[in-house]
Amino acid sequence: MGNLGPEMEVVHLLRAVTVELGLHSARFAHRNGMHPTDVRALIALMDASRAGTEMTVGRLGAALGLNSAGTTALIDRMERAGQVRRVRGAGDRRRVLVEVTETAVELGWASFGPLITAAVELLRVYDERELAAVKGFLAGVLEAATHGK
Structure with missing residues:
Protein backbone atom coordinates (compact mmCIF):
# COMPACT_ATOMS: atom_id res chain seq x y z
CA MET A 1 0.00 0.00 0.00
CA GLY A 2 1.38 3.39 -0.91
CA ASN A 3 2.09 6.36 1.27
CA LEU A 4 -0.98 7.09 3.38
CA GLY A 5 -1.86 10.56 4.51
CA PRO A 6 -1.88 11.18 8.25
CA GLU A 7 -5.70 11.10 8.30
CA MET A 8 -5.79 7.60 6.81
CA GLU A 9 -3.07 6.46 9.20
CA VAL A 10 -5.29 7.54 12.11
CA VAL A 11 -8.31 5.80 10.57
CA HIS A 12 -6.33 2.57 10.14
CA LEU A 13 -5.04 2.80 13.72
CA LEU A 14 -8.61 3.28 14.94
CA ARG A 15 -9.69 0.21 12.96
CA ALA A 16 -6.84 -1.83 14.49
CA VAL A 17 -7.78 -0.65 17.99
CA THR A 18 -11.43 -1.50 17.33
CA VAL A 19 -10.52 -5.02 16.23
CA GLU A 20 -8.29 -5.59 19.26
CA LEU A 21 -10.94 -4.25 21.67
CA GLY A 22 -13.51 -6.54 20.04
CA LEU A 23 -11.18 -9.52 20.51
CA HIS A 24 -10.55 -8.50 24.13
CA SER A 25 -14.30 -8.33 24.72
CA ALA A 26 -14.86 -11.71 23.03
CA ARG A 27 -12.17 -13.33 25.21
CA PHE A 28 -13.79 -11.81 28.30
CA ALA A 29 -17.20 -13.19 27.27
CA HIS A 30 -15.78 -16.64 26.49
CA ARG A 31 -13.78 -16.86 29.75
CA ASN A 32 -16.87 -15.97 31.76
CA GLY A 33 -19.38 -18.11 29.85
CA MET A 34 -21.17 -15.04 28.51
CA THR A 101 -24.23 -6.06 40.36
CA GLU A 102 -20.99 -5.28 42.16
CA THR A 103 -19.85 -8.80 41.23
CA ALA A 104 -20.16 -7.98 37.52
CA VAL A 105 -18.38 -4.64 37.97
CA GLU A 106 -15.50 -6.40 39.73
CA LEU A 107 -15.39 -9.08 37.03
CA GLY A 108 -15.22 -6.40 34.33
CA TRP A 109 -12.62 -4.37 36.17
CA ALA A 110 -10.41 -7.46 36.62
CA SER A 111 -10.39 -7.95 32.85
CA PHE A 112 -10.59 -4.39 31.49
CA GLY A 113 -9.03 -2.45 34.38
CA PRO A 114 -5.42 -2.75 33.20
CA LEU A 115 -6.40 -1.57 29.72
CA ILE A 116 -8.43 1.33 31.11
CA THR A 117 -5.56 2.31 33.41
CA ALA A 118 -3.10 2.21 30.50
CA ALA A 119 -5.40 4.39 28.36
CA VAL A 120 -5.82 6.94 31.16
CA GLU A 121 -2.05 7.07 31.66
CA LEU A 122 -1.53 7.67 27.92
CA LEU A 123 -4.01 10.58 28.05
CA ARG A 124 -2.30 12.26 31.03
CA VAL A 125 0.42 13.71 28.77
CA TYR A 126 -2.10 15.65 26.64
CA ASP A 127 -3.10 19.21 27.40
CA GLU A 128 -6.71 20.45 27.46
CA ARG A 129 -6.80 21.34 23.75
CA GLU A 130 -5.33 17.99 22.71
CA LEU A 131 -7.79 16.11 24.92
CA ALA A 132 -10.65 18.12 23.42
CA ALA A 133 -9.41 17.17 19.93
CA VAL A 134 -9.24 13.46 20.82
CA LYS A 135 -12.71 13.57 22.41
CA GLY A 136 -14.12 15.47 19.43
CA PHE A 137 -12.66 13.00 16.96
CA LEU A 138 -13.91 9.94 18.84
CA ALA A 139 -17.36 11.49 19.37
CA GLY A 140 -17.55 12.25 15.65
CA VAL A 141 -16.58 8.70 14.68
CA LEU A 142 -19.12 7.33 17.16
CA GLU A 143 -21.80 9.58 15.68
CA ALA A 144 -20.91 8.47 12.14
CA ALA A 145 -20.98 4.81 13.17
CA THR A 146 -24.29 5.23 15.01
CA HIS A 147 -25.91 6.87 11.99
CA GLY A 148 -24.76 3.96 9.85
CA LYS A 149 -26.93 1.44 11.76
Missing part, protein backbone atom coordinates in the same frame (compact mmCIF):
# COMPACT_ATOMS: atom_id res chain seq x y z
CA HIS A 35 -22.80 -14.23 25.20
CA PRO A 36 -21.38 -11.11 23.46
CA THR A 37 -24.78 -9.44 23.99
CA ASP A 38 -24.34 -9.95 27.75
CA VAL A 39 -21.14 -7.91 27.59
CA ARG A 40 -22.93 -5.17 25.62
CA ALA A 41 -25.69 -5.20 28.24
CA LEU A 42 -23.19 -4.79 31.07
CA ILE A 43 -21.58 -1.85 29.27
CA ALA A 44 -24.98 -0.22 28.68
CA LEU A 45 -25.91 -0.71 32.33
CA MET A 46 -22.61 0.67 33.62
CA ASP A 47 -22.87 3.67 31.27
CA ALA A 48 -26.41 4.36 32.53
CA SER A 49 -25.29 4.06 36.14
CA ARG A 50 -22.36 6.43 35.56
CA ALA A 51 -24.76 8.92 33.92
CA GLY A 52 -27.24 8.60 36.79
CA THR A 53 -29.90 7.26 34.40
CA GLU A 54 -32.34 4.53 35.38
CA MET A 55 -32.33 1.61 32.96
CA THR A 56 -35.72 0.03 32.39
CA VAL A 57 -36.10 -3.37 30.82
CA GLY A 58 -37.54 -1.74 27.68
CA ARG A 59 -34.75 0.82 27.41
CA LEU A 60 -32.10 -1.91 27.75
CA GLY A 61 -33.78 -3.98 25.05
CA ALA A 62 -33.95 -0.99 22.72
CA ALA A 63 -30.28 -0.17 23.34
CA LEU A 64 -29.33 -3.73 22.42
CA GLY A 65 -31.78 -4.08 19.52
CA LEU A 66 -33.68 -6.90 21.23
CA ASN A 67 -37.39 -7.60 21.31
CA SER A 68 -39.24 -8.05 24.60
CA ALA A 69 -38.80 -11.84 24.75
CA GLY A 70 -35.10 -11.59 23.91
CA THR A 71 -34.57 -8.92 26.55
CA THR A 72 -36.35 -11.02 29.19
CA ALA A 73 -34.24 -14.07 28.30
CA LEU A 74 -31.06 -11.96 28.48
CA ILE A 75 -31.93 -10.49 31.87
CA ASP A 76 -33.02 -13.89 33.24
CA ARG A 77 -29.71 -15.44 32.13
CA MET A 78 -27.64 -12.57 33.55
CA GLU A 79 -29.64 -12.54 36.79
CA ARG A 80 -29.00 -16.29 37.27
CA ALA A 81 -25.28 -15.59 36.73
CA GLY A 82 -25.37 -12.87 39.41
CA GLN A 83 -24.47 -10.10 36.96
CA VAL A 84 -27.66 -8.02 37.09
CA ARG A 85 -30.67 -7.59 39.33
CA ARG A 86 -34.20 -6.34 38.77
CA VAL A 87 -35.32 -3.61 41.15
CA ARG A 88 -38.48 -1.53 41.47
CA GLY A 89 -38.35 2.14 40.52
CA ALA A 90 -38.16 4.52 43.46
CA GLY A 91 -40.77 6.93 42.10
CA ASP A 92 -42.98 4.33 40.44
CA ARG A 93 -42.94 0.86 42.02
CA ARG A 94 -44.54 -0.60 38.88
CA ARG A 95 -41.42 0.23 36.84
CA VAL A 96 -38.87 -2.55 36.68
CA LEU A 97 -35.28 -1.35 36.48
CA VAL A 98 -32.17 -3.37 35.72
CA GLU A 99 -28.94 -2.76 37.62
CA VAL A 100 -25.51 -4.26 37.25
